[in-house]
Amino acid sequence: MIFTQWNWPGRIFSGVIVVTVMSAIQPLFSRPRESVRSHPCQSNLKQISLGLLQYCADFNDKMPYVTAATGWAEALQPYLRSKQIFICPNGRLTPQPKPRVTQYTDYFYNARVQGWEVENIDEPTQVIMLGDGNDGVDVTDASYAKTEIPLSWRTDQSSPAFRHNYRGNYAFLDGHVKAVPVEHITTDQKSSKYYFQLQKLQK
DSSP states (O other): OOOOOOOOHHHHHHHHHHHHHHHHHHHHHHHHHHHHHHHHHHHHHHHHHHHHHHHHTTTTTBBOTSSSSTTTHTTHHHHOOOOOGOOTTTSOOOOOSTTTTTOOOOOEEEETTTTGGGBBOOOTTTEEEEEEOOOSSSSSHHHHHTTOOOOGGGOOSSSSSBBBBBBEEEEEEEEEEEEOOOGGESSOOOOOOOOOOOOOOOO
């Protein structure tokens, strides 16, 4: 009979290596799944932004007010005819269909653009119009809006700013949608590539 001598230190060391390698490669497997979920979110924002620009065309080229009617999001319903479109696939909460109830939308509206005439806004490709929101604390009814990225979102990787592969999805005033790292976003037009603050077009 042959007895095998167990090399326990060696086996433990091998086990540690396997665990370390698996921990390192696990995010690589989760990112493709996350990317798949990010596309419907970007599609939602694209459709909402187009609906919003259609709204502007019908209202003297002016961006809707946050509290328009029962909220900016509800004001777009004639152009979108969908309430599910306001829900991000990665959102945490169950959507509610009533515009004055929180959890109506996962996307915030840039309150700084309300009332502005689109044709008078400088560099619309860089001004944020809509973005990933709903951190589980905000009142996310049809008037849900922000004037900047909350400070806590900039460091909390569970926040909406990190929702899609450590980025947030944003729609810009020209209608395009892009995933952007939070460090590239500010309120000041002069200090960042993408921003909330508007400047009038110099004519």
